[in-house]
Amino acid sequence: MPGIVDDIVTRARAAGKRIAMPESEDPRVLEAAARLAADGVVEPILVGPKPDSLPAGVRHVDPATSPRLDEYADIYLELTRHRGTGPEVAHRAAAEPLTHAALMVRSGEADGSVAGARHTTAETLRAALRVIRAREEIRTVSTFFLMVHDDEALGHNGAFIFADCGLVEEPDAAELADIALLSSESARLLLGCEPRVALLSYSTRGSAEHPSLVKVREACRILQARLPDLCVDGELQVDAAIVPAVAASKAEGSQVAGRANVLIFPDLNAGNIGYKLVQRFGGARALGPITQGLRAPANDLSRGCTAQDVYEVAAITALQAAEENE
Numbered sequence: 001m002p003g004i005v006d007d008i009v010t011r012a013r014a015a016g017k018r019i020a021m022p023e024s025e026d027p028r029v030l031e032a033a034a035r036l037a038a039d040g041v042v043e044p045i046l047v048g049p050k051p052d053s054l055p056a057g058v059r060h061v062d063p064a065t066s067p068r069l070d071e072y073a074d075i076y077l078e079l080t081r082h083r084g085t086g087p088e089v090a091h092r093a094a095a096e097p098l099t100h101a102a103l104m105v106r107s108g109e110a111d112g113s114v115a116g117a118r119h120t121t122a123e124t125l126r127a128a129l130r131v132i133r134a135r136e137e138i139r140t141v142s143t144f145f146l147m148v149h150d151d152e153a154l155g156h157n158g159a160f161i162f163a164d165c166g167l168v169e170e171p172d173a174a175e176l177a178d179i180a181l182l183s184s185e186s187a188r189l190l191l192g193c194e195p196r197v198a199l200l201s202y203s204t205r206g207s208a209e210h211p212s213l214v215k216v217r218e219a220c221r222i223l224q225a226r227l228p229d230l231c232v233d234g235e236l237q238v239d240a241a242i243v244p245a246v247a248a249s250k251a252e253g254s255q256v257a258g259r260a261n262v263l264i265f266p267d268l269n270a271g272n273i274g275y276k277l278v279q280r281f282g283g284a285r286a287l288g289p290i291t292q293g294l295r296a297p298a299n300d301l302s303r304g305c306t307a308q309d310v311y312e313v314a315a316i317t318a319l320q321a322a323e324e325n326e
């Protein structure tokens, strides 16, 4: 659906959110911040050393000289004391842009953050997990990709949520249920449709037997018990999930099969390989990984990202922040 990203940007503009961007030295981040401010999509806050020329309308916070540094060091100390953190380490962490941005989100000085142009996924997500932390009712924070394919007969006008493709390596049944639940919320938020969630596997409804399938079936049962009104089915093979003719022969009567718009992979190997196959062979656009399940949004970029990717991920972050406030 060509319009889905434009639609997200338009809705982000109406949300008016402040997004911390702790990679102030990266030219792609600078360009995105300048455009986000000029277009009024979000209020960008660059966190880190002051750039040589600060784009118009962009705020800047240097953690090293921030008046809130000591306060943030105390917050970090409290949050990580159980990990053995001492005051000195906490002070150093709070002065580091990635953690400082997470502390700004935690303290309500920013509504969300976007990083990862210079940091690895693990570094970016670890800062968010340690400082912003998971929502209370959620055990497992996860990530999804918004996949957009030209074939509008698939998913929701060609758009899908794929999860988890970036964070949880080997989810158990309860974690897989969390991933699916959060992904259904992400589908409502970003695709603007009723989610139809397929828990994927190499088997459809008992066509094979193996211990790895027990987890997928159990996740489906947990999710049905938690959200009886949600359209969810599993285990399903991917063709049964998205192709109506295959669904008719393999999963007759399913509310999901043949029409799924949320695809949940059994582990990170399958998820990461799966989204890249769809992107590279299928020609779909892949936006993400987008984090879901944190108390406030903090999103990761690929280190190969473009300024346009930063711009779009910032818009998605603003929408997630708007949803948190509802």
Ligand SMILES: CC(C)(COP(=O)(O)OP(=O)(O)OC[C@H]1O[C@@H](n2cnc3c(N)ncnc32)[C@H](O)[C@@H]1OP(=O)(O)O)[C@@H](O)C(=O)NCCC(=O)NCCS
Pocket (backbone or CB within 6 Å): 080, 083, 121, 122, 123, 125, 126, 129, 130, 134, 139, 140, 141, 142, 165, 166, 167, 168, 169, 272, 289
């Ligand atoms: C993200 C990642 C770095 C977290 O690693 P970790 O070793 O658990 O990190 P930490 O121990 O610092 O975690 C910080 C806190 O978050 C918690 N946490 C970790 N993962 C979590 C999750 N998925 N949901 C909720 N909380 C989580 C930890 O339990 C820890 O809590 P604590 O401070 O109370 O002990 C790790 O899961 C990872 O590397 N995933 C793969 C990422 C990747 O390389 N993706 C590539 C494809 S894009």
